[in-house]
Amino acid sequence: MEQQYIDLYKQHHESIKKHSTGVMNDLRDDAFALFEKLHFPTVALENYKYSDLKAGLSIDYGVNINRIPIPVNPYEVFTCDVPGIHSYLYFVVNDAFYPVKDIRNNSLPEGVIIGSVNQVAETHPELVKQYFGKLSSKKEDGLIAFNGAFAQDGFFMYVPKNVVLDKPVQLVNIMRSDVDFMANSHNLIILEEGAKAQLLVCDHTVDDVRFLSNRVTEVFVSENATYEHYKLENMHVKTTNLATLLIDQQASSNVLANVITLHNGQTRNMVEIDLDGEHCETLLCGMVIGDKNQQVDNFTSIIHNKPNCHSRELFKYVLDDMAKGGFTGKLYVAKDAQKTAAFQTNRNILLSKTAKMRTKPQLEIYADDVKCSHGATIGQLDESAKFYMQARGISGEEARLLLMFAFTNDVIENIRIPALQDRIKLLVEKRLRGELSKCEGCVICQ
Amino acid sequence: MSEDILDQLTQSDYKYGFTTDIETDIIPIGLSEDVVRIISAKKNEPEWMLEFRLKAYRHWLTMEMPSWAHLEIPKIDFQSIAYYAAPRKNAPQSLDEVDPELLKTFNKLGISMEEQKMLSGMAVDVVMDSISVKTTFKESLAEKGIIFCSFSEAVEHHPDLVQKYMGSVVPYADNFFATLNCAVFSDGSFVYIPKGVRCPMELSTYFRINAINTGQFERTLIIADEDSYVSYLEGCTAPMRDENQLHAAIVEIIAMKNAEVKYSTVQNWYPGDKNGVGGIYNFVTKRGICKGDSSKISWTQVETGSAVTWKYPSCILLGDNSSAEFYSVAVTNHHQQADTGTKMLHIGKNTSSHILSKGISAGKSQNSYRGLVKINPKAENARNYSQCDSLLLGDKCGAHTFPYMEVDNDTAIVEHEATTSKINEDQIFYCNQRGISTEDAVGLIVNGYAKEVLNQLPMEFAVEAQKLLQITLEGSVG
Numbered sequence: 001m002e003q004q005y006i007d008l009y010k011q012h013h014e015s016i017k018k019h020s021t022g023v024m025n026d027l028r029d030d031a032f033a034l035f036e037k038l039h040f041p042t043v044a045l046e047n048y049k050y051s052d053l054k055a056g057l058s059i060d061y062g063v064n065i066n067r068i069p070i071p072v073n074p075y076e077v078f079t080c081d082v083p084g085i086h087s088y089l090y091f092v093v094n095d096a097f098y099p100v101k102d103i104r105n106n107s108l109p110e111g112v113i114i115g116s117v118n119q120v121a122e123t124h125p126e127l128v129k130q131y132f133g134k135l136s137s138k139k140e141d142g143l144i145a146f147n148g149a150f151a152q153d154g155f156f157m158y159v160p161k162n163v164v165l166d167k168p169v170q171l172v173n174i175m176r177s178d179v180d181f182m183a184n185s186h187n188l189i190i191l192e193e194g195a196k197a198q199l200l201v202c203d204h205t206v207d208d209v210r211f212l213s214n215r216v217t218e219v220f221v222s223e224n225a226t227y228e229h230y231k232l233e234n235m236h237v238k239t240t241n242l243a244t245l246l247i248d249q250q251a252s253s254n255v256l257a258n259v260i261t262l263h264n265g266q267t268r269n270m271v272e273i274d275l276d277g278e279h280c281e282t283l284l285c286g287m288v289i290g291d292k293n294q295q296v297d298n299f300t301s302i303i304h305n306k307p308n309c310h311s312r313e314l315f316k317y318v319l320d321d322m323a324k325g326g327f328t329g330k331l332y333v334a335k336d337a338q339k340t341a342a343f344q345t346n347r348n349i350l351l352s353k354t355a356k357m358r359t360k361p362q363l364e365i366y367a368d369d370v371k372c373s374h375g376a377t378i379g380q381l382d383e384s385a386k387f388y389m390q391a392r393g394i395s396g397e398e399a400r401l402l403l404m405f406a407f408t409n410d411v412i413e414n415i416r417i418p419a420l421q422d423r424i425k426l427l428v429e430k431r432l433r434g435e436l437s438k439c440e441g442c443v444i445c446q
Numbered sequence: 447m448s449e450d451i452l453d454q455l456t457q458s459d460y461k462y463g464f465t466t467d468i469e470t471d472i473i474p475i476g477l478s479e480d481v482v483r484i485i486s487a488k489k490n491e492p493e494w495m496l497e498f499r500l501k502a503y504r505h506w507l508t509m510e511m512p513s514w515a516h517l518e519i520p521k522i523d524f525q526s527i528a529y530y531a532a533p534r535k536n537a538p539q540s541l542d543e544v545d546p547e548l549l550k551t552f553n554k555l556g557i558s559m560e561e562q563k564m565l566s567g568m569a570v571d572v573v574m575d576s577i578s579v580k581t582t583f584k585e586s587l588a589e590k591g592i593i594f595c596s597f598s599e600a601v602e603h604h605p606d607l608v609q610k611y612m613g614s615v616v617p618y619a620d621n622f623f624a625t626l627n628c629a630v631f632s633d634g635s636f637v638y639i640p641k642g643v644r645c646p647m648e649l650s651t652y653f654r655i656n657a658i659n660t661g662q663f664e665r666t667l668i669i670a671d672e673d674s675y676v677s678y679l680e681g682c683t684a685p686m687r688d689e690n691q692l693h694a695a696i697v698e699i700i701a702m703k704n705a706e707v708k709y710s711t712v713q714n715w716y717p718g719d720k721n722g723v724g725g726i727y728n729f730v731t732k733r734g735i736c737k738g739d740s741s742k743i744s745w746t747q748v749e750t751g752s753a754v755t756w757k758y759p760s761c762i763l764l765g766d767n768s769s770a771e772f773y774s775v776a777v778t779n780h781h782q783q784a785d786t787g788t789k790m791l792h793i794g795k796n797t798s799s800h801i802l803s804k805g806i807s808a809g810k811s812q813n814s815y816r817g818l819v820k821i822n823p824k825a826e827n828a829r830n831y832s833q834c835d836s837l838l839l840g841d842k843c844g845a846h847t848f849p850y851m852e853v854d855n856d857t858a859i860v861e862h863e864a865t866t867s868k869i870n871e872d873q874i875f876y877c878n879q880r881g882i883s884t885e886d887a888v889g890l891i892v893n894g895y896a897k898e899v900l901n902q903l904p905m906e907f908a909v910e911a912q913k914l915l916q917i918t919l920e921g922s923v924g
Contacts, residue, residue, distance in 0.1 A: 359862075369868055372865065373866070374864050375862065379861070
């Protein structure tokens with residue numbers, strides 16, 4: 001399975017490099033060497049115990065090494081908008097930043113740079129060089145190494161010191177191809193001291209072919225900066241979506257990451273948040289509503305390297321049909337990270353006999369003055385609560401729905417963009433009512 | 447809390463450090479097919495037993511030592527271990543015939559056999575370096591049809607039972623250390639409780655490692671037939687010594703319909719000195735199967751000793767309405783490492799399991815809980831509740847939790863909760879105010895913290911366990 005990519009790289013690394021930028025190419029050969037050593041991860045690895053990627057990875061995907069532009073107008077194919085949201089809107093088609101003028105005619109605050117990594121590497125080479133690959137190149141992970149070898153571009157965002165983005169930045173990833181297709185991209189997001197930004201990443205597929213998306217996103221949050229990251233996934237069942245999100249937090253920074261999977265084929269989210277300064281605050285949330293043969297694995301770790309930080313983690317799953325869920329929540333408290341407060345909750349509901357859930361919360365603690373806890377449950381809706389409602393004239397079905405909304409609401413309430421919150425509430429409601437076992441406006445999934 | 451006090455509290459020495467001079471019959475160190483044959487021959491085993499050992503040995507050769515546990519273990523040279531040692535004088539018939547040195551050892555341990563016989567009403571199967579030296583109360587148990595004897599005796603007198611059940615819960619190819627045990631196990635205990643019999647006393651055995659460089663490979667097999675009940679106690683202390691010793695035991699429990707087995711362990715093997723030199727490696731495979739409907743298995747363990755502890759007493763809940771419990775207190779100090787927990791495999795309908803694990807780490811030790819709860823697709827209405835708490839005493843130790851939950855059935859309810867914290871300053875202050883010294887206060891709080899588990903132990907054991915907690919954590923010896 002790996003061999004074809006190893007051969008591909010050996011034969012075509014010249015043209016891969018030709019169509020990318022120096023900063024990315026500098027790390028490319030090392031990443032490839034690492035991939036040659038590690039290969040694609042299998043379930044035999046502890047970190048991939050709950051993600052069997054074999055089927056998704058063994059498909060013979062096309063790759064666009066020579067960066068041939070794909071003819072598409074994202075405004076035509078993109079239908080799953082969040083109505084009422086005022087945002088800075090950008091598109092990435094497969095792995096290429098779509099160079100259009102923002103039709104909503106928003107002008108960005110001064111100093112903010114948004115574009116593709118390749119573009120910015122030419123205009124601001126020092127900036128990109130300073131940060132690019134600083135987190136990802138240290139990871140001993142087959143998928144990240146693969147991305148390092150093959151990714152040629154990505155999304156770039158820079159918010160300078162004390163600049164507050166007044167509106168969320170919306171990044172729409174569209175997978176578009178006529179043949180089975182693989183896209184590797186490497187995103188870089190930098191927030192300087194005291195900066196504030198919200199990023200909403202929406203993942204969509206528009207063609208009825210099999211896709212593999214392998215994306216690495218690096219985020220650097222400097223002192224006193226505030227960053228919110230929302231990932232909303234609405235992709236069709238033939239997609240394998242591998243997303244790695246690496247966040248580095250400096251002192252007194254505040255990060256909210258929210259990973260929502262509403263519809264997908266197979267998804268693996270790896271989220272790692274390093275707290276490298278004191279007094280950081282972190283909230284990591286996620287929600288999965290899965291049915292059919294969907295597979296979702298959220299592999300998360302929050303690493304407390306410095307004292308006096310506070311983190312919370314909340315993940316909720318609702319699984320129906322043959323859906324398979326996996327959750328790993330690693331909470332690591334380093335030796336000197338005293339006064340850490342870290343709490344983690346993972347709650348899951350299985351709705352059918354064939355749905356499966358695997359959860360593995362773990363605490364690794366090397367400091368003594370800490371307060372850490374985790375809780376995980378797998379079960380069903382509370383029958384007595386349902387009975388209570390039925391006794392008051394609410395039909396059984398409606399009571400069940402109410403309880404499920406309540407169940408997922410904890411996560412939705414942590415969304416700090418009102419328009420998005422309303423939208424997700426609506427999508428979840430439709431989804432739970434069974435009206436929408438596919439993405440809205442999509443005709444691919446039946 | 448000042449560091450001095452913690453240091454004082456956590457730096458007590460091992461109380462039971464002494465070696466006894468008894469002549470032992472040791473075969474040359476190292477492991478080979480010949481050694482396996484010699485062990486089997488020395489024990490006059492039948493052909494099928496030798497076959498079992500050889501099968502395991504050959505499989506073991508193909509295996510590698512696993513490395514997934516959160517433990518740092520120096521490379522073990524399996525060729526530098528003597529795999530068999532037995533006191534030279536063959537099993538005596540009465541206490542008078544027992545080597546006086548041996549009796550002295552027991553007296554130092556506080557388990558004088560006379561006293562045990564007279565007062566505690568327990569039947570003690572004393573294991574001193576791999577061979578069963580003396581079995582007491584056998585006759586009174588025999589009246590009820592209970593078989594409680596050494597494993598070798600069971601092989602000799604009850605081959606049908608041994609053949610039927612040995613390896614049925616822990617197969618010979620189960621894991622690296624279990625396979626090693628199958629090849630070279632020396633002796634152990636065998637218990638059979640017949641249908642409808644409630645064992646009138648707590649069955650007890652003491653393991654004690656005594657000869658230099660001998661691995662101790664125990665094997666325990668407990669079979670509880672329909673509607674029976676037995677409570678089995680296992681406790682250990684070992685003499686001080688510098689070289690690491692390997693202990694790889696197997697415990698198998700089979701509970702038939704409506705049977706209940708309670709297995710309690712107090713483990714206090716030599717943990718190594720303050721600098722982490724020496725100490726026992728404790729790699730044990732313990733597993734029970736609730737084979738019949740409405741059967742129950744309960745594991746209780748107090749782990750205070752060993753340099754490295756690596757064990758997961760597990761239950762297979764095969765019968766409908768069966769239930770399992772796991773209660774554990776694991777204390778680590780100095781350079782000790784523990785990776786312990788349980789596995790609950792729910793297969794039958796309406797099965798329930800309860801896990802309660804309390805970890806206490808001090809000094810530079812690492813203490814991990816690792817547990818699996820697996821609900822099979824056909825295990826309707828399975829129920830599990832797990833709670834694991836960790837207490838940290840000192841800033842150089844670590845406490846870790848690795849729970850795994852795998853649920854394939856929508857009617858299951860599985861819950862897990864874990865907390866990690868240090869002793870509350872307020873609680874110590876409260877005690878100080880009332881005239882209790884900080885040292886006593888820590889003892890009180892730790893004992894209170896472990897109480898839920900200690901309460902599960904039979905009375906005699908609970909007292910010892912409480913003392914062990916104090917010895918491990920406090921300067922004074924109880």
